[in-house]
Amino acid sequence: MVKMQQTMRWYGPHDGVKLTDIRQSGVTGIVTALHQIPVGDVWEVKDIQERQEVIRKAGMEWMVIESLPVHEDIKRRGGDCQKYIANYKKSLENIAQCGLKVVAYNFMPILDWVRTDHAYQNIDGTKALLFDERAFIFFDVFLLQRSGAEEDYSQEKLNGAIAYGNTLDDTERQKLYNNVLLGLPGSDESFTKEKVLELLDDYKGISDEDLRKNLIHFLSEVAPVAEKLGVQLAIHPDDPPFSVLGLPRVVSTENDIKAILSGVPINANGLCYCTGSLGANPNNNLVRIIDQHGNRIHFLHLRNVKREEGKRFRESEHLNGDNPMEAIVEKLLVLMQKNKKGLPMRPDHGFLHSFEREEKYPGYSLIGRLKGLAEIRGLEQGIAYKLKQE
Template sequence: MIRMQQTMRWYGPNDGVSLRDIRECGVAGIVTALHQIPVGEVWQVQDIQERQQVIREEGMEWMVVESLPVHEDIKRRGGNFEQYIQNYKKSLKNLDECGIKVVAYNFMPILDWVRTDHAHVNPDGTKALLFDEVAFIFFDVYLLKRTGAEDDYTKDQLIEAKTYGNSLDESEKEKLFKNVLLGLPGSDESFTPEKILDLLNAYQGIDDDALRKNLVHFLSEVAPVAEELGIKLAIHPDDPPFSVLGLPRVVSTEKDLADILSAVPLDANGLCYCTGSLGAQPNNDLLRIIDRHGDRIHFLHLRNVKREDGKRFRESEHLNGDNPMEEIIEKLLLVMNKNNSPLPMRPDHGFLHSFEAKEKYPGYSLIGRLKGLAELRGLELGIVHKLKQTKQ
């Protein structure tokens, strides 16, 4: 049977985890990006090939781009958005020239992902990522002091958030602030309050409908190019899958996914099926998404979450959480075998174990991801065996 292509993410030469470390995990594929190139600029062939060579010297291949970032001007459809779309097309053509055929991206305004706690302590002492709506409201209203933030929440939510904030000392408030405004993946710089407020002001008047139209316009331009090149575009769901900082969200729900895929009905216009991001929204049926859109899934992020009261969730063990991972993997295997085509998968995030002490990029410790990979690999093998037995 066709199985998933096992990969791991690497943030480049500045990553605290080396390519040799990743190779010793037993994967042959790397997921990475040219984080040193400013967002919106063209990825040149020479730069792509240099990164490929570094990876090949360690016995692996650059299998998936994550991410080729979309400039904020494109998301807002303002400024130099037309030039940035042309640059995006050129980068796709250069990636094709180098033989890289899967490109992940997202369309989240400003912040790629948000957590309020990067070191939530589990009962066994490991640490995980967590999002707590109460903590986030306190950050939004009382720390960042975003204009109009109070109007986005109920009176009871504001009272609860203020009470929570009163329980924090100054160092805890500073830590919360830094956690939320971490910045872009692969970046060593966090957003400043002034920067984030300026960026938020640039989104005034852009609601979900406007952002969705801007996404469709972007896809109508770049997806035909990708289709011609044989490149698969894989949009990552919003993380978390609901509005933060009053910003619009258009890749959060099953309906969102259906709208995106139907608006530009090309195979190149596909999904990064992230069980963690989609699973944080209780109304998303992850199995139904595979049933409806399995042929348009081009990349897999497999992790689990445990949802708690309200909009609070923590990242859990890969096989233990609210997502039915056994059923998910079985359905994905059936899709791959129906299409006679494997899908690249990476174990998304992982716990931080005491042996590593710290991680440069939250969620990307080596041991935690290796544990997740081993569990997913074992589960996949068991399901493959079961499916083979069923056929006999």
């Protein structure tokens, strides 16, 4: 029976989790990127091959690129947009030359992903990632002091944010500030207030529809190149799946996914099916997304979330959250049998257990992800056995 291709994310030589640690989990595939290359620059063959060789020496293969980032000029369709699209095409050519087949990316303006708490304390003492809209509004209005931010929120929400902020001391406010402005995954640099405000000015007047058109323009240029090269592009959903900082969002809902895949209707234009990001929006039906777009799903991020009142959600155990993981994995297994092809999967995020005192990249502790991998692996094995008996 065809099964998921199990992988783990690795942030490169500076990651606190080593390849030898990951190899002992039993996975044979690595998900990584060349984080040292500035966004928009071409990935050269020699750099790709150098990273491949490091991974192969550890007994594994580089299976998925996550991510080949999209320059802000492309998202805004301004500045040197066409130059950066040309660079993206060249990077895809070099990636294909090295034998890599799946490229994940996202189209979120400025901030790659956002959490307000990187160490939410669970009852059992583990720590998890959490997004709390009250905290974010307090950050947006009173810490970042974005121009016009108050107009984006109701008075009730502003009052809730003020009440939340009044519970924080100076150290806690600084921690919230640092959490939100963490920066790109894999980067050791955080955004500054001045840089974020400058970037926000560049997005003034750009609506959801404008950003969607810019995404379709980008895909209409690069997806045919990827198709010819045998490379699959997998867009990651917005995280969180709703607007932050007044920025447009175009990969948050089922309708968004339909618009993207139908806008450039070729197989290379596909989806990174992230159950955590999609599941944070209670209106998304994750099983239906597989039914409708299964053949365009190229990469799997399996994790779970617990949604709470308002736009507040936290990472949960992989099999114990608001996403129906059993139904999701069964649908994916049936899809893979039909297509006779396994999809690359990584357990996304994980709790920080007390044995690991800190993590360089929040959500990417080794033990927490190993626990998630074991749970998904066992669930898949059990469902596969059940399907064989039917």
